[in-house]
Amino acid sequence: MLHSLPLLILILIFVAAVAVVWLAGIYLSSTTDEMDDRFKLGQALGGMLFLAITTNLPEIAITASAALSHNLEIAVGNILGGIAIQTVVLVLFDVVGLWRKDALSYYAASLQLVLEGGLVIAVLLLTIMGTQLPSSLVFLRITPATLLITITWIVGVWLIGKARKDLPWQEKGVPEEVLHGERSDRKKKKIQHWNTVHIVLVFLAAALFTLVAGVALEESGNEIANQIGMSGVVFGSTILALATALPEISTGLASIKLKAYNLAFSDIFGGNAFLPVLFLLATLLSGEAVLPKAQKADLYLAALGGVLTIIYIYGLIFRPKRQILHMGIDSLLVLICYVLGILGLVTFAR
Template structure:
């Protein structure tokens, strides 16, 4: 359905309203996911990796597949790969609410394994874009197939490794009091009601997330910004808003492992979406002829993920203000990436 015409100021207002709804839905979903994990005795890292990351990635899924149908290669790739560094920076911003460096909390090596597999997938995507997809079958590049198969193997390995206990547990601080919007009576709410509320939160994220993307694109057109720069900044920011609110809320209620897995899981989903997008993109392999911005986005994704991988291995890290050193380095790298995107726009 075509949205009615709006001025730039009206588009900005609509964008803000949609952002508020997505923010509230994401925050509520984090509380619900935390409660459901406790209720069904599920590992919160697993809930973040498979459930929360998929729910918060719904706008990316819809936007990516829609752009692929419209045969818009740049929009697909810039949105997907530009969102990886941004979402990792979201985890860095969440560190502000943690009591100690957020990467010092995980008791097991799951998150280090998630980061390692993510770096591997990013490296594969960077190699494929560098080679230009030389192997093609039915207009689908072998590279996107390799990424999809590797993603499946990564999820299998992470699920298999979930019960491992290779690392010695560390003492965790007590979670802080529940912040706004603190849900009332979740402990007394039935399972079916919790699932219904989670479903409604997902619908709110999907519907208003898509509207958020539409108005982000309209703002980009009305402001005259370049499509490549918009794809890796404004559009990626719009589709990453659910990850921002769920991650911050998860950290504030002490669900640190769920917050980390939410971001790493969302980034893994961003990569595997290349395969269905390639199936829908009929002008050839979607990774063929990728712009310089795409290569930069993948490279910055590797850098920020590697920084957190080091942070997960080095258990005790200095803090500056309320941020861990690794989170500060991630934020600095993300800001540098914005400058790089602007230069090559």
């Protein structure tokens, strides 16, 4: 539908979609934070179940559309292409959200987040392994790899929920404002006076706006790239991927403003762990094995996302307080590795 529109109209649609996604993200973060408290889920699990899945609604819609039209390469690229850049979004949270405070991984003191990062690595490895299986392995519109990825995600979420009460770990050296501090945000206080039904309805409305505006953002951004001659795997994995990560950026910065640091981390890790589950949806809708359609660039970006996640896992375990260039050491390493990774991608994507 957007192919026939002039460039100026596409840019206006893109900007409007950015504004809607940004505003919806603020409400998503605030209502999720309050639902975590009321349903006693905790920020890590609540962020993984509510925020991470909701901010990926545009990816769900585009994956479903690509699968129904049998554009399976688009479905694979949409799922794997954004994981690395979404991990780099944590660098932005570190720099912009905390600025001259200690590193973000120091404040996000939770081994549940380490488990979430481990789940990201697990589903990415299963995805890469699944790309090597023959495309004829389809039974009842399901392939073994996509089924195993989904089961792994479900078990991982269950273990993360279990770890909230049964994990034998001491929160030593956690900043007081994280353990006991009140989150003094005007919007937070306003939402606390809403009843639960009101909060859920606002959350669902913000999710709907995120879905519609997110799809408009991705489609208009892709068409703008085509019209100005910037299409290609490198553009898709950088500029376009960053644009489609706007829901996570908006919700993450809003979470940090609420001092809900675990929620910000969990939004990214939870979203990255959930994205490969969409391969099952794509396989069910298309009736074909989707993973064997993966290109070299898709596998490369999936591996890069895994490397960046591992760096943050180490940051969450060691929790370095020191900052360099207004960011934690782990964030700086993630940024350097991502830049080097994209330069490596250029060498074989030309």
